[in-house]
Amino acid sequence: MPTVDRGMLIRCVEAATLAPSLHNSQPWRFRIDGETVEVYADPARRLEVLDPHGRELTISVGAALFTLRAAIRDAGWIPAVEAYPDPDEPDLVARVRPEQPAEPSPEAHELATAISRRHTNRRPFSSAVVPADVVDKLRDAAVHEGARLTVADRASRTVIVSLGRAAADRLRGRGGYFAELNRWTRPLPGRLDGIPAHAMGPWDALERIPMRDFGVVMSQPSRHGEEFEPYPTIAVLTTVGDAPAQWLQAGQALQRILLVATRLNLATTPISQPVEIPSIRDVLSDPRTDRWAQMVIRLGYGAPAAATPRRPVAEVLIAQSS
Template identity: 40%
Template sequence: MAVHTAKQALDAAVEAARWAPSVHNTQPWTFVMSEGEIGLRADVDRKLRVSDASGREMLISCGAALFTMRTALRGAGVEPVVRILPDPDRPALLATVRPGAESEPDERTRALCGEIERRRTHRAGFTDLPVPRRLVEALVKDASQEGARLTPIGSPQAVEVVAALTRAAQGVQSGDRRFSLEVIRWGLPPGSARKDGVPAAGYPREPVRTDPHFAQRDYSWRHDWGSEAGQATQAATGVVALLTTPGDSREEWIAAGQALQRVLLHASAYGVSAAFHTQALEAHHLREFLREELCSGEQPQMIMRLGITFEDKDSVRRPLSDLVD
């Protein structure tokens, strides 16, 4: 076994959880260590007040952290015992996790553990290398095992619809000073010492156009920040996919986050990265259109593109001392 005590397993789980993906890399979580278990709490001070007033994206981010903890515990040689939303009187407490029975981690678990710190969000186009169909099919199965549905969009017309909705939402948000200020709060200037947000090397200085074009967040708004690497050669759209859940409860937002991280870690193990587009999901009418027209009535929780890139971006994470009580 990789870890010999319950405390070591819990420490490893929290260390891993801080590497989970989150909207704008806000890292909207804290952890409480007590009586042999971890309490995962939403850090509501990090919620996006303008674009995520309901907290949906915050809870998806926390769900990704929860799956990361589950994976790290399995990698440490114990089965995780999880309770979701265990206390109605404490809505910020999203889950508790404690080590259960000992179990030898299998090859798949070890592979996922190896990607926790290596996985990166991509914010541009991809190379022309195709994502293997068998891998996409496996990712669909991954999501279903966490209570969500991953639907790759095969129709070029449907891909164009999703791209157009993304462009429309980005255009509206770019013209709204409140949205713009919220985004640039998390877009870091070169040389920033902050341990949250998106480093300047992690987003393009100028938009990288794909065909059809999926608009990206303008983290460099009115600044000459960002990276120029790869803009000429990495412009493929990749595989466009929608992550949905049957309903739209807090439990399902957390489930969507767990499904998302399971998909991302599996994809990363095969050299496949993801780019996220949440703009249309932050506009109620556009999200409803997606639900009714492309999601068979299910609730869209994430729009993503999957593809292959050879760029190696840096990422930043807050220290454990800021996260653990």
């Protein structure tokens, strides 16, 4: 059996850093131990106001974990994943090991190719309808990771948009919200995290889309409102259970969905505001069946979005102890 090349693992970790994260906080670290990659949460990068329990941090790390899996698979290995392998080390969320060499399928290769092309798009989409067969592929992507993706019908969409506005109002009234938003949107020389001005997009003049307005803390005289798509395609990602294991599962499902969508030339916007207020999140969930909303996703067709910066792999890779 061929040996696992450390250089290949480093390249796969570098691909994993392209995953989406709340406010582009990039709350992950990695350690290469022989032929195994350990994936860690970085609690220092948790957003204390928006994410007091670390749910969205774990979803972000789950997205990076899936990206690592996809990159290893494209490199010609079937990855074996052990989630939360050490109860005494809760920040260690997974160990990933290239277990068996195997040529990637065309689908696996296309998924990995989408990693560098996937960018959160906060600009208006066209009014083109997302076809039913495309929606089915996205649903299948969620199921593949043990989650469920439910596309809102007209009535549900109206409710979600209303809930999104209510969540935005509640969040603006939360102590420390604007200071935290400013922390992750403030331009700094050489900054390689956070949301740069070019990625914020315009504000929705008609308030049809329940997205966060990143421009509220910045002085941008040239920033203007635009009309977004009149009937947005909005989906809710849910899991059975609502513990760290399910948050990690949700992150992997989210990234698989986003990469499949990218492969199918869809633009995507993960929307977290409606699930950041517990009472509003409860409306999108079904506690009776223990099914919990983890993320809202906007889908559609639009001009490609620009990439946001990423920290270099050397900054997220934990050095091996001697």
